[in-house]
Amino acid sequence: MKMDARPPVLGTDALHVSVGARDVCRGLDFTLQPADTLVILGRNGAGKSTLLHTLAGLRAPAGGSVLLSGQPYAAWPRGHEACLRGLLAQSQPDFFSATVLETALVGRHPYLGRWDWEGPEDEAIAMVALEQMGLAGFAERQVPTLSGGERQRLAIAALLVQQPRLYLLDEPLAHLDLHHQIQVLDHFAMLAAGGAGVTMVLHDINLAARYASHVLLLDGEGGHAFGRAAEILTAPRLSAAFGHPLRAVQDGDTTLFVPA
Numbered sequence: 001m002k003m004d005a006r007p008p009v010l011g012t013d014a015l016h017v018s019v020g021a022r023d024v025c026r027g028l029d030f031t032l033q034p035a036d037t038l039v040i041l042g043r044n045g046a047g048k049s050t051l052l053h054t055l056a057g058l059r060a061p062a063g064g065s066v067l068l069s070g071q072p073y074a075a076w077p078r079g080h081e082a083c084l085r086g087l088l089a090q091s092q093p094d095f096f097s098a099t100v101l102e103t104a105l106v107g108r109h110p111y112l113g114r115w116d117w118e119g120p121e122d123e124a125i126a127m128v129a130l131e132q133m134g135l136a137g138f139a140e141r142q143v144p145t146l147s148g149g150e151r152q153r154l155a156i157a158a159l160l161v162q163q164p165r166l167y168l169l170d171e172p173l174a175h176l177d178l179h180h181q182i183q184v185l186d187h188f189a190m191l192a193a194g195g196a197g198v199t200m201v202l203h204d205i206n207l208a209a210r211y212a213s214h215v216l217l218l219d220g221e222g223g224h225a226f227g228r229a230a231e232i233l234t235a236p237r238l239s240a241a242f243g244h245p246l247r248a249v250q251d252g253d254t255t256l257f258v259p260a
């Protein structure tokens with residue numbers, strides 16, 4: 001059997017994350033391999049964004065460690081982590097007086113020297129990403145003229161332009177209509193199939209069931225359940241985590257979770 005020599009995309013070792021006086025998770029151990037898609041679920045305030053920022057290396061854990069491509073963040077040469085992992089934050093900064101293309105090109109910055117300008121190759125990468133996010137005709141538009149969903153797709157396009165090995169997505173479906181929700185999730189599924197790692201915070205349990213290979217369910221009090229999606233996504237576990245009864249409904253091979 002041929003062994004995959006690439007290190008895991010992401011890992012945690014006894015990770016302890018807290019915010020204020022509360023624990024988000026204690027003793028969290030998981031490994032995300034290339035082609036895995038991890039969905040983080042939990043009620044409002046459970047700490048999903050806080051955990052995602054910790055996984056992105058932007059927030060120090062209270063204990064334990066995060067391993068990006070097999071090494072702690074501190075072990076990577078300065079700036080190199082941006083070539084390995086990209087974060088889609090929950091709220092996007094305002095890009096005033098910038099065009100859509102200029103904004104998408106921000107994703108190339110990790111690859112440019114301090115005094116370099118983006119070249120035609122960078123521009124070609126950005127144009128492809130804009131097209132993939134349904135923004136092909138928007139390149140010269142000013143960002144403040146975009147709708148909420150268009151801005152969200154632009155933020156995703158800028159992340160695609162970054163071409164990291166690990167995508168960390170905080171509520172990537174925010175502001176998106178149904179068609180674009182599926183388009184975006186299909187796109188990340190395609191990137192995962194090509195060997196990327198995807199970790200995303202979602203609120204829609206049924207979309208989580210459709211796209212996740214693994215699920216991390218936070219209980220909001222520091223406890224968690226991690227495992228393969230089918231093992232974690234059960235009505236009793238989800239009802240307890242969300243504090244609302246859910247029942248499982250079978251539709252052919254698909255299990256749907258319906259709130260009572």
Ligand SMILES: Nc1ncnc2c1ncn2[C@@H]1O[C@H](COP(=O)(O)OP(=O)(O)OP(=O)(O)O)[C@@H](O)[C@H]1O
Nearest residue numbers: 019020021042043044045046047048049050051201
């Ligand atoms: N500096 C802080 N001090 C104390 N509590 C904080 C601080 N920053 C955030 N919190 C709290 O920590 C908790 C976790 O916040 P976080 O944004 O990670 O939750 P979340 O699971 O992503 O929530 P949501 O589903 O609402 O987006 C929240 O209850 C939030 O109010």
